[in-house]
Amino acid sequence: MSGPNAKLTEQFRRGGWLPANRDVLDRWVNGKVKQGRKARAALLPPIQELKDMIENDGDMYMGFNRMFENATVVKDYNELLMLMNGLLGEAPYYGDLGPPFYMILAEPMNTDAGFTAFLADKLNAQFKKIFDTWAVYLVSSDSTSVLNDEPGGWFSQEAISAMEVGFDGLTFAQIFACDPCKPSWGYTSWDDFFVRTLNPGVRALELPKVPNVINAACESVFYNMQQDAKETDQFWIKGEPYSLRHVLNDDQEYGAQLYGGTVFQGFLQVTGYHRWHSPVEGVIKKIVTVPGTYFVQSPALLNSPSGDNPYIQSLAFITSITSRMLIFIKSSNPAIGLMCFIAIGMTEVSTCEATVRVGQRVKRGDELGMFHFGGSSHCLVFRPGVNISWEGAYTDPGALVKVRAAIGVVC
Missing domain, CATH: 2.70.70 (Glucose Permease (Domain IIA))
Incomplete structure (x- = not known):
């Protein structure tokens, strides 16, 4: 496979993996940077540990500086750490971006220095600690803040329409187990919503009696x-x-x-x-x-x-x-x-x-x-x-x- 065709790329975009365009990404990153600088929040333990790892390891320090040499989105590793720190207290919202950590790392990923650094076992072990910390938030009731019908909320008409695609005219409530009359439609957290189950009869097994x-x-x-x-x-x-x-x-x-x-x-x-x-x-x-x-x-x-x-x-x-x-x-x-x-x-x-x-x-x-x-x-x-x-x-x-x-x- 030499690369995705236009139809495949559009599916990545519609499916929430790519930003709508560069302007959308820049506005989001710049807004997050301003928000982080204003808050001046102390780095959470796993982010501080990552900072210490970068600055106390010569190879890691060189890699995390070189990967930002020609950066146009996130400017350096300190800005990256500040953005990651803020993301640990947020659930993803519906909109024109891809996964938030990927959005801030996509540019350094596309460099030789980033490739080498991101292969390191100890760095990936630290990333896991960071995402385990994020997971604590994403399974908490606080993460339901994005489960609403406001712009960017997962129950906005735009989001609901995206989640109904391919289900032959069924509504979200007909497709997935939920209760629109309850707060957050009955979901107890972002993750509870994310791993939602299908209603009985939806996506029934095709050709169940044909063993091959x-x-x-x-x-x-x-x-x-x-x-x-x-x-x-x-x-x-x-x-x-x-x-x-x-x-x-x-x-x-x-x-x-x-x-x-x-x-x-x-x-x-x-x-x-x-x-x-x-x-x-x-x-x-x-x-x-x-x-x-x-x-x-x-x-x-x-x-x-x-x-x-x-x-x-x-x-x-x-x-x-x-x-x-x-x-x-x-x-x-x-x-x-x-x-x-x-x-x-x-x-x-x-x-x-x-x-x-x-x-x-x-x-x-x-x-x-x-x-x-x-x-x-x-x-x-x-x-x-x-x-x-x-x-x-x-x-x-x-x-x-x-x-x-x-x-x-x-x-």
Whole structure:
């Protein structure tokens, strides 16, 4: 895949991953900078720890200075830390921006110095501490401040309309479990709203009596497919082939059985539904949480013009390095056999929760787990030799893939 087409890029924008334009981003950042300077708030502990890490490590200090040498959005690492400090006390609002931490880090991510710095294990461990602190706020009742019908609120008409797209005329209250008569429509926090459940009958399993069907695991947008994905490949080159040993965390027990197989990848929209469902019937054989990076894009795309949106062209690349969860499922259909569902974190959106356990039998469409705090990406990986006839409507980059839809048939 050489890069997203116009339809795919527009889906990223509509789905809440990209700013509407540069002016919108600049106004938001400048407003946050002025707000932070006026407040002069002390840095919260995990942000202060990050500042100390940067300033007490020579390589880190050099990297965090070099990544801002030609910056036009956030000017230096002190400004970055001030912005991050403020974001820890806010829930994302609906509007013309992407995920807030990604918005302030997108420019340094697109530099050689940023690539090197953001690969460091100790930096990613510190980012996790920062996002764990943010999570405390996002599961609190204070985070419902954005669950209203004011401009930027998630129950504004504009936001509601965005969340109803693809549901064939159903209203939000018909699609999702909620009570519009209650404060915050019955949601107890931002995260409670974010992991909202579908009402019974919505996105019913397609072709439930046809055993050879593979159903969509997520409400997503199709991104990419690769057949005969190699065990190891030069996943840093432009075009981003999948390198399955890295993607599957060098799992010799189950992952090695999938080398040379097929990868189907889609991304979830910030405005969408964020729970995962089993694409096959079978038994959960293994669940692996893989720590990884948060803000690394493909090195083949470093220093690209910002308008090319290099990070969103890097989704195949990040399957190998980002925080993710692997759920291996042994299908009861021998024509499918072992396969793997992979939940893939994107930027600050990296909290994966499995709601199944090893040894549990699942039916097609049963819930597997969920993403917290934001939309993300996912992959389905099938063994070599599994002959799948894919539904063409769901394999066009930018196409909406409805959860539990019949996306392929094993021949």
